[in-house]
Amino acid sequence: MNHALFHQPLPQDPRKETFEKLLKLFLDLLMKSGGNITEALRWLSYLDSRHHYTSSEYTLGDFIKDLKEQGYITQNPSPNQPVYVPSAKAQILIREKSLEEIFQSLRMGSFGDHSLTRSGPGDTLNYETRPYEFGDRIENLHITETLNNAYLHHGLDDFRLTQEDLSVIQTEYKTQAATFVLIDASHSMVLYGEDRITPAKKVAIALAELIRRKYPKDYLFIGAFGDYAWQLSYEEVPFLQAGPHHTNTRDAIELALAVLAKVRTPNKQIFLITDGKPTCIKENGRFYRNSFGMDPKIINKTLEIAERARREKVVITTFMVAKDLYLQRFVHRFTEINGGRAYYAHPQEIGRFVFEDFIRNRRKELR
Numbered sequence: 001m002n003h004a005l006f007h008q009p010l011p012q013d014p015r016k017e018t019f020e021k022l023l024k025l026f027l028d029l030l031m032k033s034g035g036n037i038t039e040a041l042r043w044l045s046y047l048d049s050r051h052h053y054t055s056s057e058y059t060l061g062d063f064i065k066d067l068k069e070q071g072y073i074t075q076n077p078s079p080n081q082p083v084y085v086p087s088a089k090a091q092i093l094i095r096e097k098s099l100e101e102i103f104q105s106l107r108m109g110s111f112g113d114h115s116l117t118r119s120g121p122g123d124t125l126n127y128e129t130r131p132y133e134f135g136d137r138i139e140n141l142h143i144t145e146t147l148n149n150a151y152l153h154h155g156l157d158d159f160r161l162t163q164e165d166l167s168v169i170q171t172e173y174k175t176q177a178a179t180f181v182l183i184d185a186s187h188s189m190v191l192y193g194e195d196r197i198t199p200a201k202k203v204a205i206a207l208a209e210l211i212r213r214k215y216p217k218d219y220l221f222i223g224a225f226g227d228y229a230w231q232l233s234y235e236e237v238p239f240l241q242a243g244p245h246h247t248n249t250r251d252a253i254e255l256a257l258a259v260l261a262k263v264r265t266p267n268k269q270i271f272l273i274t275d276g277k278p279t280c281i282k283e284n285g286r287f288y289r290n291s292f293g294m295d296p297k298i299i300n301k302t303l304e305i306a307e308r309a310r311r312e313k314v315v316i317t318t319f320m321v322a323k324d325l326y327l328q329r330f331v332h333r334f335t336e337i338n339g340g341r342a343y344y345a346h347p348q349e350i351g352r353f354v355f356e357d358f359i360r361n362r363r364k365e366l367r
Contacts, residue, residue, distance in 0.1 A: 018058045019066055025053075026067070027094050030086060032198050035239035037073055037084045086239075094238050095209050102206040102351035132166030142167045177267040178219035179358065180256035181207060183232075184274035185224040189242040196321050197242045199347040200273045203354050204237050207271075210355070219263050225252035227280050227287055231259065246280035246289050250298075253305040253316070260314055268314045271354060275321040275347075277330060278302045294326065306338040316340040317357055321347045 025047065029040040045060055047053070054060050067073045074087040086094075129142045145167040154160055181204045189197040204222050211218045222232045226245020229252040253270065260268045277293035281301045290298060309316055316338045320331050323344055335342040343353040 015058045015062070018054065019063060022048075022053055022060075022063045023067075023072070023093075024097070026063075026072075027090065027097060028198075030090070031094065031201060031238050032195060034241035035086055036082065037086065038082060091235060091238060095205050098202040098205040099209040101202060102355060129167045129169055132163060132168050136168045140168045142169050176217050176219075176265045177215070177269065178221075178260055178263040178265050179207070179211070179269050179271060180221040180223065180260055181271045182229070182252045182256060182273065183222070183224045183237075183240065184226075184247060184272075184276060185240060185242045186226045186245045186247040186276055186279075187242060188247070188276040194347065196275050196347045197240065199350055200321075201237055201240055203273065203351045206351060207354060207358060208234055208237070210358075219265070221256070221259050223252065223255055223259075225249070225255075227289075228282065229255040231255065246287075246291065247274065247276045247278050248280040248282065248287075249274065249278040250281050250302045250305045253302075253309060257305075257309060257312060257314060261312070266313070268312075270309065270314060270316045271357075272316055272318045273321070273350060273354075274318065277327055294330070299330065303334060303337055306334050306340075309340075310338045318342045319350050319353055320344045321350060 022044065026040060026044055029043045030037070033039040033043070041060075041064065048060055054063070068084075070089075071087050072090045072093075073084045076082055076085045129145055132141070146161070146165055149165040149167060150159060150161050153162070153165055183197065183200045183204060185197065189195075189200070208220050208222065211220045222234070222237055223229055224232055224240055225248055226243055227248055229248065232240060249272070252272070256270045260270075278298050279291055279293050279295070280287055280289045281298050282288070288297065306316060316335070317340050318331050318335060320327065320342060328344060331342045331344075341357065343357075345353050
């Protein structure tokens, strides 16, 4: 009997395969359209006309029907609103796929498996061992290696156990952190034909998923900013849209500092994802704007808030999705004053930098 026949993979259902391909595209378009299902389907129809994802056996109409039947879109109960809206199931899948996408980019890079390299008091075992030190918990004793050490050191005839024989299971270092992710939602994030806000949203979503799963004791806050800053709920992030706003970086940092001040942990950080220069501040209840940027009044006020964050021991890491030399000079000065970090990256690479920095910061107390 040819047993190899039993190990051949079952053929993929072509209708299911087409649905999954279209669903991935649809979820991406849903984020780009701010949750507008009609607009997302219109873009999907255009892409289908160019790339022929569907066929006579499985049409776009079949896909829409499956979206409804499988619970990815649901009827909107609100009158005078779009007929269908993304369901909770669709939002969960967006979060999972964002995390998967970011981690895929990490695997393609050089970051490895995200394990922490610093050791210390914690509760998650990583199954590496080291010699016993005074104060180690006895329940972390590695019995097999300890007995093996005793045998190697003393032999069977004089078998005994000494402190030098003891081996403990290494634990990961745990430190509770509070992170505030700020997403630039100014008009420049969608200008010049480059979508910069969708990658920024995916990073925020993926970071939230990582924290919920691996660091549940951490705090994560997410906000957006344009002419002013506002806080976002976890559910609102996928459908954030860039508006006709200027860039009020000062207001964004002020919001983050106010929220972080209420958290009782010494480890606080701000992740600032932006592509533009500060072009707006608020004074005495009124906006002062300068679209050309690098206005000394606006710049000085923005640098002031960087200094205040440093005094409050809040590290600001800026992820700059623009490479203009004069902007780099500003970010360098901003970073120098805060004592933080800055990265200059293509929008599609933000995730790798954010995750590497986040994991790195968990190896030590932020300063």
